[in-house]
Amino acid sequence: MIPRLDLRGLTKRYGATTALAGVDLTVHPGEVHALVGENGAGKSTLIKILAGVVAPDAGTMAIDGRPWAGADPAAARAAGIAVVHQELAIAPDLSVADNICLGRWPAASGWLRRGERDRIAAEALFRLGHDLPLHRRAGNLGPGERQLIEISRALLSAPRILILDEPTSSLTREDAERLLGTIRRLAREGVAVILISHYLEEVLDVADRWTVLRDGAAVARGATTDTDAATLVRHMVGRSVAEAYPRVPHTLGDPVLVLDRIQAAGRPAVSLTLRAGEILGIFGLVGAGRTETLRALFGLDPGGGSARLDGAAAPRRPAAWWRRACGLVSEDRKGEGLWLDRSIADNLTATRLGAYARGGWLSGGRQRTAAAGWIERLGVRCRDPRQPVGALSGGNQQKVAIGRLLHHGCRILLLDEPTRGVDIGAKAEIYRMIGEHAAAGGSTIVVSSYLPEILGLCDTAAALGRGGLSPVRPVAEWTETTLCAAALETAR
Amino acid sequence: MNPARERLARILDAAGPIIALLVVVAVLRVTVGPDLLGWRNIQNVLTQAVIVATGAVGMTVIIVAGGIDLSCGAVIALCAVLCARVLGTPPELGPDAGPMAAWWAWLAGLPDWTAIPVAVLAGVLVGLLNGSLITGLRQLPFIVTLGMMGAARGAAKWQADERTVTFDAPALTSLMARPRPPMADAAWWAWVQVAPAVWILLGLAVLASLLMQATVLGRQLYAVGSNEAAARLCGIRVPWVKITAYAIGGACFGWAGALSAARLAVGDPTTAVGLELDIIAAVIVGGASLGGGTGTVAGAVVGALLMAWLRNGSLLLGWAPYTQEMLIGGAIVAAVALDRWRRRGRA
Structure with a gap:
């Protein structure tokens, strides 16, 4: 049987880092193929190549036996590849029908054909086995409906x-569960489905075959019928890099x-006790609702x-938490963690500027002197405390x-993904x-998915x-497998 | 939000500006007296509202697409001047006449019927320039059109040679005047006696509503304003849609400029100062969101009427002009606060 999608030796490098190192992947019509791996394993790079957003450095791709060059989103669409991204692209002010047909509204010499639009939208929803009111405002719907x-x-x-x-x-x-049923049905109709998911129980439930990506390589593959979650976890985390x-x-x-x-809101309740020095x-x-x-706590x-x-x-309130010597580091460094265009000194001293002020007048000199001391202590590699923090590396x-x-x-640090996008040395x-x-x-x-x-x-x-949250135990009592399994178990 | 509440919200969205207008008119009717709803006064209000309402029709298209145009007041002045140049008498072409005098002479030599097309064309060109600068330089619409506000005002004064441009064209001025011969106020058909510009506004609003609600371009405008990233992902040519929005808006501002010349019976380069704020306010009072993605042409026209009526009412009450200004300011803030309250909890 000619595979629907056949990838051979797909490789992609970003500067010195290798995002994909010779990945092979074969998906047949009517198959649901699960792609699993930890964050940074190369899944998103693979999706981007398939969606035609980035070009591979090496390797070949074939769709239904015909070679495909990629690197063109329009060509990807024409070749029959459709990607549903993790971030939803919905115009909240438009109706459900308008959103389904977004950018591809049926028209007769410029006039919108409303009846045709509604028919197309209803048909697509029918194929999914779902029914949404076509004329409701999309922004009023829940995430599942979106x-x-x-x-x-x-x-x-x-x-x-x-x-x-x-x-x-x-x-x-x-x-x-409804969505997964829908995915199965689409596969039965002959669509080749690639499912990326962190939820291993979901993967084992719905997929026919799986491939584990780790550090940019496809380290293991198999059929779900003779695999359990523990095996997948072992492949996902079994890293050799000490x-x-x-x-x-x-x-x-x-x-x-x-x-x-x-x-x-909408997340499980969390109870725990944090001790001094812990x-x-x-x-x-x-x-899962970590962030x-x-x-909500802060x-x-x-x-x-x-x-x-x-x-x-x-x-x-956050201000009161800071007064009680507790601080939070956001997972979203660019969005809310730092003022990227402000100086290192301003970013370091932002919560306690009073120490460098007299009668409301800030002494930039003393602020920078103090910042220089901290730069030394923290080992921040930079030219000058006045340098914009956005010019530094992620670490x-x-x-x-x-x-x-x-x-x-601060006596208490709340750190959300403290090493995301940070190289090993800085980690x-x-x-x-x-x-x-x-x-x-x-x-x-420390909140982490690593x-x-x-x-x-x-x-x-x-x-x-x-x-919800599993019991808090000393790490000696956990292994990667049991911790990962606990995350899945609490999902029940 | 459940479907029933959503339906109610949608009805309120559509009817909100009209309800507000009725409330304002009812309150004024009680305080001012029967004069407020006399035909003569209604005609006054309509004629006073027509320039802002015409501009608001164009501004709705721009705001729905997620933009803003601060230059429209200056563009109206520029277009009024150019309109007057076409209708005016050609300047004397002496031996030391510069190229500008020749250009003005050429304009004045154009047939009179081209005056309005010239004004509209000038508006479209400024709109195209605005749109191209915003999309080409990836600049905020606020900044680009703020710059254009100064540039267009300067151009208006330059084209008017820092004077008012006089002309004699009853055909144009009659647009903003009640039809002659005057008919009895009490007659049942008195309502047809409004200035022709009001009727034209009605036609323009219907056309623009059709464009916004019944064409693919209309969907694209709403989609770009509601979620630009999603629109791009789904293959909508976002820059083209934005430029088109500014060009359509510019056409309306050009027409509003011609009406301004008609009302003043001269081309005055210093007219319509600050009018952009009245126009934007009318669109917002009419239910649009400054963030883009929502708003209707009908709402914007009703918003312009509401503000004109507030002005007219306080005039009839003999209040000082500064009171009117404060009232209008309060109305804008109230409208936006009401809008926020109505929309709370929405994505």
């Missing part, structure tokens, strides 16, 4: 290869922060539950972001900073899934 709009839109072009990138990460359990997790000796003291059913890791997959829970988003800090009621930016909390004198330095903070009696909560980091850095760890 996801349906996107898939209906992808179906308009009668795709032969349908790529779904984490289609269920923003869906409730029922919506996710990474340095410098451990600074420290001891755990009394409880300082107690979370009692802290809950972000580095507590929360492992979770994308979509949302942390933001008062950035509305949420429920209560927390106690040093035995007294915990603050509810050095992250050192500045965490350094802001240390400069503030080790960040781990050392966190360890030294713990040795000085400070406490840290298993080795949780196990190598933290004293205690728990897994957060869609169902």
Whole structure:
């Protein structure tokens, strides 16, 4: 049988880093093929190549036995490839029918053919086995319904290869199950489906075959009938690269922060206790609500539950948290973590400018002198404290972001994905900073989707899934497999 | 939001500006007295609203597409001057006449019927320039049109030679005047006696509504304003849509310029200062969001009427002009606050 999609030796490099190293992938018509791997394993690069957004450096691609060059989104569409991206592209002010036909409205010499538009939209929804009111405003619908709009839109072009990138990460359990049923049916109709998902139970449930990507290479593949989740996890995490997790000796003291059913909107409630000198890791997959829970705790988003800090009621607003010497580092460094166009000195000292002011007048000189000291301490590689922080590498930016909390004198650090987009060398330095903070009696909560980091850095760890938080245990009692399994188990 | 509440919200969205207009008129009727709804006064209000309303029709297209045009007041002045140049008498071409005098002489030599097309064309050209600068330089519409506001005002003064351009063209001025011979106020058919420009506005609004609601271009305008990234992903040529929006808007501003010349019976380069804010306010009061993606032509026309009536009412009450200005300012803030309240909880 001629495969619908046949990739051979696909390679892509970005500068010195290899995103894809000779990946082979074969998908047949009527097959659901799951692509799994940790963040940064190369899944998104592979999708971008298939969508024609980036060109591969080496390797061949063939669709139905015909060679395909790629590197052209329009050609990808013409070749029958449709991608449903993780970030939804919905025009909230337009109707459901308009969104399904977005950019491809039926027309007669410029006049919109409303009846035809509604018929096309209804037909696409019918093919999905769903029914949405065609004239409702798309912005008023829930994430599950918006996801349906996107898939209906992808179906308009009668795709032969349908790529779904984490289609269920923003869906409730029922919506996710309905969607997976729909995916199966599309495959039965002869579409070749590539499903990217973090949810292994989902993968085993719906896919026929799977491929594990790790560090840009396809390390294992097989059929789901003779595979279990543990096998997939072993392939996903079984890395050979021994990474340095410098451990600074420290001891755990009394409880300082107690979370009692802290809950972000639509997310599971989280209760835990953080002790002095503790580095507590929360492992979770994308979509489990790690970031949302942390933001709700810090008062950035509305949420429920209560927390106690040093035995007294915990603050509810970010400013009050800072006054009580607790700081948060956002996972979104560019969006809200740093002022990229402001100087390193401004970014480091932003929360405690009063130390450099007299009667409201800021002394830029003293601010920069202090910043220079911190740059030295944190090992930030830069020219000058006046340099815009956006000019630094990701690792050095992250050192500045965490350094802001240390400069503030924070006892409790809430770190959301502290090493995302950071190279291995800078990672080790960040781990050392966190360890030294713990040795000085400070406490840290690290939220991460990177298993080795949780196990190598933290004293205690728990897994957060869609169902809630697992018990917090010392890391010695966890392995990568059990922690990953716990994240999936709590999803039940 | 459940479907029933959504339907209610949609009805309120559509009817909101009209309800607000009725409330304002009712309150004024009580305070001012029967004069407010006399035919003569209604005709006054309509004639006063017509320039802002014409501009608001064009501005709706731009705002729905996620843009803004601060230059429209200056463009109206420029187009009024050019319109007057076509209708005016040619300047004396002495031996030391520059190229500008020759250009003005050429304009004045054009047949009178081209005056309005020239004004509209000038508006379209400025709109095309605005749109091209915004998409070509990837600049914020606010910045580009702020610059254009100064440039077009300067161009208007330059084209008018820093004077007002006089002309004698009853055909044009009659656009903004009540038809002659005057008919009895009380007659049942008195309503047809409004200035022709009001009727033309009605036709323009219907045309623009059809464009926005019933054509593919209309869908594209809403899609670009609602989520530009999604529009691009789905193959809509976003720059082309934006440039088109500014050109359509420019055409309306050109026509509004011709009406301005008709009302003043001269081409005055210093007219319509600050009018861009009235026009934008009319669109917002009419239910559009400054963020783009929502708004209707009908709403914008009603918004212009509402503000004209507020002005007219406070005039009849003998309030000082500054009171009117404060009232209008309050109305804009109230309209936007109401809009926020109506939209809370929406994506």
